[in-house]
Amino acid sequence: MHRTGELYGQFQTLDQQKETATLGMWVFLVTEILFFGGLFLAYTINRHAFPTAFGIGGNMLDLTLGAANTVVLILSSLTMAMAVWSATTGKKSLVTIFLILTLALGGVFLGVKVVEYKQKFDHHLIPGHNFDISYCVKNPSPVCGTPAELATEEKEIEEGLKVDPDLNAHAQLYFSLYFGMTGLHALHMVIGAGLLLWLIVQSAKGRFDANYNTPVENIGLYWHFVDIVWIYLFPLLYLINRHLG
Amino acid sequence: MSSAPLTTPGGEKLPREHYLNATYGIRSWLLTTDHKRIALLYLISVTFFFFIGGLFASLIRIHLLTPGGYLVTPETYNKLFTMHGVAMIFFFLIPSIPAVLGNFLIPIMIGAKDLAFPKVNLLSWYVYLVGGAFVLYSFATGGLDTGWTFYTPLSSIYSNSAVTPAVIGIFINGFSSILTGLNFIVTVHTMRAPGMTWLRLPLFVWAHYATSIIFILGTPVIAITLLLAGLERMFHLGFFNPAYGGDPILFQHMFWFYSHPAVYIMILPAMGVISEIIPTFARKPIFGYDFIAASSIGIAVIGFIVWAHHMFLTGQSTYSAVAFSFLTFLVAIPSAVKVFNWTSTLYKGSIAYDTPMLYGLGFIGLFTIGGLTGLFLACLGLDIHLHDTYFVVAHFHYIMVGGAIMGYLGGIHFWWPKITGRLYPEFLARIAAIVLFIGFNLTFFPQFILGYLGMPRRYHDYPPEYQVLNVMSTAGASILALGYLLPMIYLTWSMRYGKVAGKNPWPATGLEWTTDSPPLTENFHETPVVDWEVYDFEHRPEFGLKGSISKKPAPAHGDD
Numbered sequence: 001m002h003r004t005g006e007l008y009g010q011f012q013t014l015d016q017q018k019e020t021a022t023l024g025m026w027v028f029l030v031t032e033i034l035f036f037g038g039l040f041l042a043y044t045i046n047r048h049a050f051p052t053a054f055g056i057g058g059n060m061l062d063l064t065l066g067a068a069n070t071v072v073l074i075l076s077s078l079t080m081a082m083a084v085w086s087a088t089t090g091k092k093s094l095v096t097i098f099l100i101l102t103l104a105l106g107g108v109f110l111g112v113k114v115v116e117y118k119q120k121f122d123h124h125l126i127p128g129h130n131f132d133i134s135y136c137v138k139n140p141s142p143v144c145g146t147p148a149e150l151a152t153e154e155k156e157i158e159e160g161l162k163v164d165p166d167l168n169a170h171a172q173l174y175f176s177l178y179f180g181m182t183g184l185h186a187l188h189m190v191i192g193a194g195l196l197l198w199l200i201v202q203s204a205k206g207r208f209d210a211n212y213n214t215p216v217e218n219i220g221l222y223w224h225f226v227d228i229v230w231i232y233l234f235p236l237l238y239l240i241n242r243h244l245g
Numbered sequence: 246m247s248s249a250p251l252t253t254p255g256g257e258k259l260p261r262e263h264y265l266n267a268t269y270g271i272r273s274w275l276l277t278t279d280h281k282r283i284a285l286l287y288l289i290s291v292t293f294f295f296f297i298g299g300l301f302a303s304l305i306r307i308h309l310l311t312p313g314g315y316l317v318t319p320e321t322y323n324k325l326f327t328m329h330g331v332a333m334i335f336f337f338l339i340p341s342i343p344a345v346l347g348n349f350l351i352p353i354m355i356g357a358k359d360l361a362f363p364k365v366n367l368l369s370w371y372v373y374l375v376g377g378a379f380v381l382y383s384f385a386t387g388g389l390d391t392g393w394t395f396y397t398p399l400s401s402i403y404s405n406s407a408v409t410p411a412v413i414g415i416f417i418n419g420f421s422s423i424l425t426g427l428n429f430i431v432t433v434h435t436m437r438a439p440g441m442t443w444l445r446l447p448l449f450v451w452a453h454y455a456t457s458i459i460f461i462l463g464t465p466v467i468a469i470t471l472l473l474a475g476l477e478r479m480f481h482l483g484f485f486n487p488a489y490g491g492d493p494i495l496f497q498h499m500f501w502f503y504s505h506p507a508v509y510i511m512i513l514p515a516m517g518v519i520s521e522i523i524p525t526f527a528r529k530p531i532f533g534y535d536f537i538a539a540s541s542i543g544i545a546v547i548g549f550i551v552w553a554h555h556m557f558l559t560g561q562s563t564y565s566a567v568a569f570s571f572l573t574f575l576v577a578i579p580s581a582v583k584v585f586n587w588t589s590t591l592y593k594g595s596i597a598y599d600t601p602m603l604y605g606l607g608f609i610g611l612f613t614i615g616g617l618t619g620l621f622l623a624c625l626g627l628d629i630h631l632h633d634t635y636f637v638v639a640h641f642h643y644i645m646v647g648g649a650i651m652g653y654l655g656g657i658h659f660w661w662p663k664i665t666g667r668l669y670p671e672f673l674a675r676i677a678a679i680v681l682f683i684g685f686n687l688t689f690f691p692q693f694i695l696g697y698l699g700m701p702r703r704y705h706d707y708p709p710e711y712q713v714l715n716v717m718s719t720a721g722a723s724i725l726a727l728g729y730l731l732p733m734i735y736l737t738w739s740m741r742y743g744k745v746a747g748k749n750p751w752p753a754t755g756l757e758w759t760t761d762s763p764p765l766t767e768n769f770h771e772t773p774v775v776d777w778e779v780y781d782f783e784h785r786p787e788f789g790l791k792g793s794i795s796k797k798p799a800p801a802h803g804d805d
Contacts, residue, residue: 009358009359009767010352010357010358010359010360010361010363010436011436012772016435016436019435020361020362020431020434020435020436023431023434023435024361024362024365024427024428024431027427027430027431027461028427030461030462031423031427031461031462031464031465032465034461034462034463034465034466035465035466035468035469036469037465037466037469038465038466038469038470038473038499039469039473041495041499042473042484042495042499045492045495046490046491046492049490049492050490053490127480127481127482127483127489128480128481129481166490169488169489169490170489170490172483172489173483173484173486173489173490173491176476176477176482176483176484176489176491177484179482180473180476180482180484
């Protein structure tokens with residue numbers, strides 16, 4: 001196996017090797033943008049076509065959990081950046097600590113996501129035969145939220161149905177996109193967590209220092225990219241139809 | 246005008262050590278990170294899929310020999326043309342030249358020891374195999390009847406065939422393309438030898454650079470599109486499902502956003518091969534190097550903004566149709582730039598009709614026909630008549646078979662001495678090239694007429710008045726099949742019994758011809774330093790052409 005910062009056979013210098021790895025990661029992230037781009041396109045077109053259903057769908061998400069998760073993810077990007085900084089400045093033990101913090105925050109994000117998905121399941125908001133946008137209104141229970149919340153929801157759905165009689169169908173489109181987009185994002189988080197785990201093991205062995213830190217930097221780039229995707233997903237899915245007060 | 250000066254001098258010996266005998270055993274092949282060995286692994290796998298796709302094509306042509314369709318049921322016929330398309334496009338045409346010839350040659354052409362990411366390169370082959378396994382599973386367990394285009398809602402809701410594994414397979418296979426494209430782009434940027442400037446890159450490398458741009462920008466879009474269609478089928482999510490208000494036309498837009506540029510994935514590398522063959526056998530520097538290089542990038546870029554010309558009949562707005570029609574005409578410009586530059590290179594050249602050149606000349610003619618009939622289809626009015634007829638089938642087979650496969654075979658013959666160190670039997674190879682050319686035209690030219698007369702594509706049956714042309718097409722297909730079998734046989738034979746080729750049998754000017762045939766695992770004994778211009782036959786004495794073409798004196802640095 002290759003030791004720390006060893007020059008691989010195909011390269012002439014360590015600088016060339018580092019430049020190559022970094023360029024490779026940037027090119028990969030370009031493909032990722034196009035990959036998510038397809039979903040964003042589908043979202044944009046359908047939101048334009050069915051603004052009422054998408055607005056009501058968005059209001060049915062849990063804003064508190066979504067906002068908390070956004071904060072968690074931004075924090076994890078901070079700790080990732082700190083890990084890269086520690087590596088480039090040669091602070092070996094700090095690298096490991098910051099990487100562990102990043103992984104922990106990523107774990108919190110995924111945990112919250114599981115809670116949110118479970119909620120949608122309880123509310124019958126999974127597209128398919130049992131999907132019913134007014135399930136909670138028809139079967140009020142503590143799982144569905146407070147009576148005040150349900151009253152607002154009922155009013156919204158009533159008014160929505162006047163504008164868009166096929167509200168239930170179009171809301172399924174919204175929730176398909178919600179699960180598609182957040183699911184794919186979560187998959188990227190899981191892959192990122194795996195990469196972090198590998199980094200932590202390597203870092204604990206003291207592999208990264210001021211001279212050799214390309215893996216930390218490149219996985220850092222990936223982690224920030226996944227973070228940025230969420231920065232777009234959060235307003236598009238949760239915020240766009242909220243009204244203050 | 247004779248091929249005599251290009252015959253190889255005898256008495257050459259194979260190098261004692263090269264990439265083929267550096268290590269032995271199955272492990273040394275399956276775990277190799279040598280780009281040359283990976284290229285050979287790809288060569289075997291794409292040939293396998295080529296024969297699968299070819300088998301389906303033969304069955305289609307035999308079925309269409311008579312009106313009424315007696316050979317297979319209509320349902321089976323739908324599966325045959327679908328599986329023909331899937332095997333040929335995703336598992337043969339797209340990887341063929343880039344993953345075989347590109348993989349083998351790009352590092353050698355730019356003077357590198359390997360690609361930037363050798364392990365990623367091996368990974369891409371395994372990803373291809375896994376994707377291929379899923380697709381074969383789909384073929385074996387009920388087949389696929391959606392057309393290679395997978396239009397929803399047929400693919401996502403109604404089809405009863407094995408769509409799910411096929412979609413998964415193509416999704417997985419996409420990552421193989423992405424990794425190959427990523428590897429090529431980074432390699433060209435960071436691995437060039439000293440003196441190998443961007444404008445000294447062989448046009449083959451420029452063409453692959455342009456192809457790689459499409460790989461990395463287009464392939465993720467087909468991946469997400471098929472993933473969404475697959476999720477719709479498997480989990481009843483709805484992205485394109487009209488029952489939820491989704492729009493099947495959106496699927497078509499996203500599908501063609503990749504699949505139109507994918508046509509350029511197939512043809513651009515072939516153009517790169519031709520740009521190497523033409524100057525070698527005209528023994529002249531290529532005419533308009535800068536323009537050919539730029540036109541590759543131009544085709545890649547414009548290719549991304551023409552996709553909706555596949556959808557003129559979906560009821561899209563007239564304004565958007567006019568815009569896409571205009572943009573489609575625009576692609577003709579860089580394509581024509583290439584054709585005119587190749588023909589200008591031939592002008593006053595010392596042309597030798599060796600096998601690669603026969604494929605090269607065949608390519609120019611067939612690609613021109615394929616390209617010009619593309620302009621017919623870009624015309625909004627005419628397309629209403631020709632859409633979904635055999636005219637379209639003939640048009641894209643002229644580009645993909647007449648263009649891409651001719652280029653692929655031309656390239657295989659051209660670099661065969663470099664890959665194996667041995668020459669193939671020249672006479673037999675010329676016969677095969679001519680048989681292929683005749684068989685191809687007899688197969689597909691009648692289809693232009695059939696389409697113009699109104700025979701729709703993808704139908705298992707046709708009225709009796711179309712029979713004569715269909716019989717011609719089927720007869721051509723059998724000649725074409727012979728043309729494919731011949732190289733299979735004599736190329737395999739030549740691996741053991743062919744004459745030893747030596748470093749530079751043609752002779753040609755690329756860096757790959759300055760190293761051993763077959764090359765070392767590290768490609769070069771020492772890192773080459775490039776101090777000559779690309780395709781410069783005149784100023785390099787080893788070609789013995791000094792002063793025969795140009796009267797200009799040789800520059801001081803030219804005598805390497």
